[in-house]
Amino acid sequence: MHKMFMRSSAFLAIGVFALVGSPRAQALVITPTFDSTITSDANASTIEASINQVIQLYQNTFTNNITVNITFQETTSGLGASSTFQQQTTYKNLINKFNALIGADPTETKFLQQAVTLGHLVAQNVDPVNGNGNVLISTANARAIGILTAGGTDSTISLNTSIMNLSRTGTIDPSKYDLMSVTMHEINEALGLYSALDGLASGAASPTGPFGIMDLYRYDANGNRVLSTNASTASYFSIDGTTRYEQFNQSGSGDFHDWASGFVSSAQVQDATGTPGTAPNLGSGEINALLASGYTSALVPEPTSWILLGVGLPLAVLVMKRRRVSQVS
Numbered sequence: 001m002h003k004m005f006m007r008s009s010a011f012l013a014i015g016v017f018a019l020v021g022s023p024r025a026q027a028l029v030i031t032p033t034f035d036s037t038i039t040s041d042a043n044a045s046t047i048e049a050s051i052n053q054v055i056q057l058y059q060n061t062f063t064n065n066i067t068v069n070i071t072f073q074e075t076t077s078g079l080g081a082s083s084t085f086q087q088q089t090t091y092k093n094l095i096n097k098f099n100a101l102i103g104a105d106p107t108e109t110k111f112l113q114q115a116v117t118l119g120h121l122v123a124q125n126v127d128p129v130n131g132n133g134n135v136l137i138s139t140a141n142a143r144a145i146g147i148l149t150a151g152g153t154d155s156t157i158s159l160n161t162s163i164m165n166l167s168r169t170g171t172i173d174p175s176k177y178d179l180m181s182v183t184m185h186e187i188n189e190a191l192g193l194y195s196a197l198d199g200l201a202s203g204a205a206s207p208t209g210p211f212g213i214m215d216l217y218r219y220d221a222n223g224n225r226v227l228s229t230n231a232s233t234a235s236y237f238s239i240d241g242t243t244r245y246e247q248f249n250q251s252g253s254g255d256f257h258d259w260a261s262g263f264v265s266s267a268q269v270q271d272a273t274g275t276p277g278t279a280p281n282l283g284s285g286e287i288n289a290l291l292a293s294g295y296t297s298a299l300v301p302e303p304t305s306w307i308l309l310g311v312g313l314p315l316a317v318l319v320m321k322r323r324r325v326s327q328v329s
Contacts, residue, residue, distance in 0.1 A: 028062040028295075030055045030187070035073035038161075046166045047159075047179065054183045057282060058191075063108055063296045064144040068154050070190055072183075075158035080182040082189045084155040087142040088210055091127035094135050097145040099123065101294060108296040111288060115239040121216065129218075130196075130227055134210040137293075141192030141213070145294035155190035159183065165279075174277035181279050184269045188286055189255075192293045193270070195248075197256035202231045204252070213293045214257045218248060229256070237285065239292060246270075246285040259285060 032055060038047055051072055075081060098121060102113045115121050120128075127133055138155070142148040164179040165172050194212040206227045214237070220226040221234045223241030229252060237246040237259075247263035249256055254272035261273045267280040270289070291297060 027065045028059050029067040030058055031067055031069050033069070033071045035071060037074035038072060041074065041161065043161070043166055047161055050167050050179050051183055054180050054187065057184075058187060061282075061287065061297055061299060062290065063298055064294075066140070066143045067151055068140040068143075068191065069151060070154060070187070071156040073156060073158050074162075075160050076162065077160065078158075079160050079163065079177055080186045081158040082155050082186045083158075084190050084194075085139045085153070086136045086194070087139050087148055088134055088136050089142070089147050090125075091129075091133050091135055092123050092125055093147065094137070094145070094213070095121050095123040097147055098294060101145060101296065105296060108298055109291075111239070111291040112294065115217075115292060118240050120240055127211065127216075128225055129211040129215045130206065130208055132208060132210055135213060136194065136196070136210045137213055138190060138192040138194065140190060141293055141295075144192075144296075155186075157183070157186040157190060159186075163276075168279060172277065177276050178279035181269055181281070184282050184286070188270060188290065191290060191295065193257050193286075193289055195255070195257035197227065197229055200229050200252060200256070202229055202250070202252035204229045212257065214289065217289075217292055219244075237289060245288050249273075 032048075032051060034044075034048055034051075038044055041047060095116070098112055098116060102109045102116060106113055122128075125133055127135070137147070139148060139152070140154040143151070159179065159182060161179065163176055164182065165176045166179050168178070168180065193214060195214050195218070196207040196209065196211040197215070198212075200207070206229065211227070215227055216225075217237050217239055218226055218235050219238045219241040221236075225241070226233060226235050228235070229250070231250050231252070233250055235248040235250060236244040237248060238244050247260040249258045249260045249272035251272065258272035259268055259270050261271050264285075267275070267278050268283055268285060269280050270286045271280070287297070
């Protein structure tokens with residue numbers, strides 16, 4: 001059974017990218033399908049080339065032996081949107097799958113292994129987030145960690161190309177957003193970045209249903225797990241409650257799993273707010289978040305080692321999100 005809900009978020013975008021690290025054999029495959037709204041566009045070749053360049057970055061970074069199927073289409077509203085299928089499983093099963101990943105290749109799961117060995121992710125029936133015991137993850141993420149094996153369409157990403165700089169060469173319009181940054185933001189969510197708080201208004205009651213993987217790494221300023229929509233609550237992305245990789249957005253006008261602007265000095269792909277004329281690249285925060293979700297990489301980073309060379313100004317627009325949830329226990 002599927003159900004859909006809408007949530008809105010704000011988002012950030014700029015740069016040219018070159019991932020720091022040594023190349024290795026490709027394992028992750030992202031297969032794009034370009035909708036007729038793109039293929040019939042006069043700038044179709046430029047749009048497709050930019051999207052394919054972003055896809056290649058992910059394929060050069062992550063090693064999970066899966067294929068992720070994403071349909072790309074144009075929209076005339078907002079900036080970008082994702083409609084992503086999700087799979088429900090138990091918290092205990094999730095952690096067992098994490099442990100299986102670590103056992104299969106500890107070299108490529110160092111970040112996840114650290115979270116588990118520190119004792120913050122223990123295979124038990126009651127989860128440490130809200131006691132529900134169940135978690136919602138994207139179908140792509142479910143295949144990445146071995147919960148699903150069958151393929152299919154994982155997400156549809158909509159891009160308002162009319163207000164975007166379609167490439168990073170030639171003249172850059174400072175009043176427009178960066179197509180490549182927006183595409184990265186949406187692919188991250190197709191791959192699995194999600195919180196049970198997403199779609200809730202500021203001050204709404206904390207959810208009691210299935211949580212998202214990112215909620216496992218949501219800590220307050222005192223190092224305690226927190227699942228709150230309160231705008232005054234400072235919540236951080238951390239694997240141990242002490243080391244803070246990013247600060248989560250706490251505004252109901254944006255996705256709660258996105259980053260709060262201002263935690264670092266430069267714009268980031270997963271920021272909840274941003275400014276036109278910028279183009280941040282995939283950075284340590286986004287990559288660590290995917291690694292903590294069960295994606296593997298031969299280029300295992302320290303927090304500052306994932307450097308994508310580029311320029312960065314700032315960005316700010318409302319983005320509509322859609323998620324299709326498969327209620328399978």
